[in-house]
Amino acid sequence: MATIHVEIVSAEGAIYAGEAEMLFAPGVLGEIGIAPRHAPLLTYLKPGEVRVQPPGEEERFFFVTGGVLEVQPRLVTVLADSAARAEDLDEAAALAARERAREALEGGSGEIDLEQAQRELVEAEARYRAAEKLKGRR
C-alpha cells in the first residue's frame, strides 16, 4: 500500500517523522483525513488530535493546540503550535507583559531591586576591603 511521509514539527523541535498510510487532523472547517496522493492543501488546525497510521503499526496520537497543515504531493507537514493560543489568552498574556514593564518602571518588582541590592552590596564590600588594605599599609 502506498504511504506518505509525515512530519510533525513545532517551533521548539521536531515531534514526529515517518511514513504513514493515513493521517487525520482537526481542520478548522472540520476533521480531515489525508491519504497518499491527496491534492496539495493548506489549512489551519483547531485544538484537537492528530492521528497518524503508520503501515503495520499501531495508530499514533498527538495532541495539538492548533497549527497549520500543509499537504504536498509526497509530504504532509503539521506545523504544530507549541502554545495554546486563543484571542483572549493572547490578550491576557499581552496585558501581563505590559503590567510587568509598568511595575519595573515604578520600581516595584522585587527581583530587580534584589539585583540592584546585590550589586550595591558587592560594591560596598569591595570598598570596605580597599579601606582595610589602606589602613594596613599606613
Add this chain to the structure above:
Amino acid sequence: MAVGKEIRTKINSVKNTQKITRAMEMVAASKLRKTQDRMNAAKPYAESIRRVIGHLSQAGPDFHNAYLETREIRRVGYLVVTTDRGLCGSLNVNLFRALLNDISRWREQGIEADLCILGAKGLAFFRRLNTNIVSAATHLGDVPKVADLVGPIATMTGAYREGKIDRLFLAYNDFVNTMTQRPTISTLVPVEPVDAEDLQDHWDYIYEPDAAELLHNVLERYLEAQVYRGAVENVACEMASKMVAMKAATDNAGKFIDQLQLAYNKARQAAITQEISEIVGGAAAV
C-alpha cells in the same frame, strides 16, 4: 613557623574562587551544547513556515496584510532580547550600545522608539534611561518557551496593526561561533516578501478557508518563530560568552596564585635566612 599566614589565606581564597569559576565554565559549556541542539531543532519549523508564506503570497499578490505593507515611519518598536543573569562578559553591553546608537539615529529624525524587553538585564538597564518601555518579560530561563514569548510579542504586533508603530525590529545577539557573538538588529515587521522565484515546486494548494486568512495566521506564527529563534540564539550567546569569561577568570586566578606562591616562598626563605644569621651571630658572640 608562622610565616606568611596572610599570604596562605589569600592563596586559599583565590583557589576557592578559581574552583567556582571553573565549575561555571563547565556548566556553561554543557548548556551551550544543549542550546545549540535546540537551535537546530527549531530550524525545520522556520523553514517550512517560510516556504508556506512564499506560496501564500504567490497565490494572491494583491493581499492587503498589515504585516507585509511598508509604511512611512513615524514611530518604531524594538523587541530586545537580553539575558537574565550577568557574568557573561560584554554580551549585553554590546547589544545595548548598538541599540542606543540605533535609537538615537531615529531620534535625530524626530522618531521615537517603543521598547519591549525580554530578560532581566535589559529591563534593569533601560528602566534607568529615558526610554519608553511598553512591555517586558523576565526569567525566561535557559530553555525559552514560545508560550512565554507570545504575550510580549502580541503587545508589539498589536501596536503595529493599530498603527502605533510603523516598523518593528528584533535586537538580539547572533551566535556566530563560540568566540564570536554579534549584536544584531533586524527588521521583524514588515515581513520581507519571499521571492517566489526561489520556490522550486510549482503546484498550488487548495486553501481552506481562504488564502488571505491563512496568510495572517501563518504570518503571526512566523513572527513568533523568529522571536523564538532570537531568544534561543541569545541563550547560546550567553552560554558561549559566559564560558569564555569564566575561562579567563580561571586563568587569571591561576596567574594570581602563582604570584602569591612566589611571594610566599620568598617570605619563608627570608625568615629562614634571618633565623640562621641570628643563630650564627649568637654563636659568634659567645
